[in-house]
Amino acid sequence: MFGSVVALLATLSLVAACSNETDGGAVFDSKAPGKQQERDETPAAKITFAPADGAKDVPVLDPIKITVDGGELTDVKLVTPAGKEVAGKLAADKLSWTSGEVLGYGKTYKYEATAENESGKESTQEGSFTTLAPAATPRATINPGDEATVGVGMPVSIKFPEGPVTDKAAVEKALKLETSVPVEGSWGWLGDQQVDWRPKEYWPANTKVTVNAKLYGLSFGDGAYGKSDLSTSFTVGRSQVVKINTPQHKMDVYRDGSLAASYPASNGKDADPNLNTPNGTVIVMSKEPVGDFSNPRYGYTNVKKKWAVRISNHGEFIHENEENRANIGKVNSSHGCVNLFEADAKKYYDTALVGDPVEITGSKAKFPTTSDVFDWLIPWSQWQSMSAL
Template structure:
């Protein structure tokens, strides 16, 4: 009896399996799916998306595939030239590695082998931003220049910049010696960087202005990146206390030369050699001076170092020889004997500081280079960040 019940249960079990098998079969009237019609598992996506408009030229193009690996990726510009890029290690992500062009249509195509063995394909295009205005920037000092310890870094734009913070974020200063400094906007077209104190002598400086693609506001964008590398020279500082009638030159903190001079007329603040720290802006072997208000034109002088756009120079003036070292009789310039003017001229670098004290008037804040006329707190308050 036990044996017969066992067999019976096995038969029931076998019958149940058969019934289940019958229930799992194709229902009459349902068509079989052709495996060739099943779409590939691999899914390819792109950023920017297909058909995107006004795409930033700085945003990387990225193509990704899920459940597969790329066998081919191509992004091309309107001329059919490829955009540089690279696949990651597992061949599931491609990323561009160069900026795009303004106002252009880019096309991408890609193929990937899916994990199911099927090939997935992808095509599409997008358009980049077309700026209303392209703004050009220049950078000073220029490459390979050797400059004095008060030389500022200056970025000038040919159009006003509305979003100053965006522009400033694109500016990087690298130095061979640690230097504390800051950017300050001197106008809506100019931003300067200067150290808190004079540069350490012999510092190497690299400036990178990654301005291409930066939106300055109002549809204005940066036209191009600009860079420069320059060097700070020896430490030389000129000090003039106008009542003393002496121009002193210091190298590395020690007086290295002194020259008798005649400065601007003491009695008239409009003719003073003004107080303040300025820099040597140009070195001109000869210059022509004109000031119709004071009755002279086409006056030629030698060994001229311009120290402001207000009209002040350090230069020879043998015509004023009788007053050099004795009286202040110039119209604001620092007059030297010719031999002394030549000696100083030969020693000077663009960016050397000239510190002037003792006058009734101060330098106005109208010169192209007025960076050192501002105290540090005022300077840092002009940053956009």
């Protein structure tokens, strides 16, 4: 009997030694009797992508953001369809990553992120999204160009030659103009394909101007998005303003507010408004050492004149005309141009800058608002109303 009890106790002891039951979350390691291991019940870090995996028509300007909850990001990759990594920045706390460059239109990007939870266990998540594919990406141009020196009447002009802009307010908000000295001015839309900025009064001499147009990724309306950003930095030169009162048969040049030169002139014929040198303020648009003034409508061809300064696309120039010498300073006999003696025309030509104002008064006709540059023909109050904002 006593032997049976001993055998029974030995059997129970053996069963207990082989058991895997836990006590208070501890387990016995069969390889190391008496050692306990903690069960890792910490949840994996949760990674979130914005935009979400599979997203379509993602705006190219919106930054891509990857965040984590319950851990830290240890590695993030966002790659183009060609496999190039997109630049981005991991936050100091390692809880988020944000892309640092704009994306391309109509492309599928892949992202992959790895995070480590509080107990050091890593988990990885991946996905992809596709950016929007515009119906059109019209280009735009900006004038004046970089490093240009222009006259005090020069407007800033942004044109959209490949199509109309329907969301003018959105585009105008994307335009930023900075000046080295305070200048009052405003953007004004000259139709659906051009927006200009002009000062209320002429630019102060020697003003430095920088313009940035953040157009890439911007909706122009009707499915069109900007093709690229634009920028320019230019300088306004000395102040030079030409003043012509047509009945006086002379052209006065004011530099920095003082009369610098006065040249005898013959302007457009007074009796015929179609041939007048029209009233209004225009600007020097271009200069040519020799201009072609052929006009079959009026019966003359192969007419070349020196020191041609264009002041409108309506057909008006300031140039020499020695063939009209007898009338210069005495009679208005041209077909709309301002005729000068050759020596005077050369002197003026050498001083003229694109953007110099030319103020004309005394005629029967007015400049039409069909020339390339007619900003100064519009009163300031009306100009302000032409802004979309």
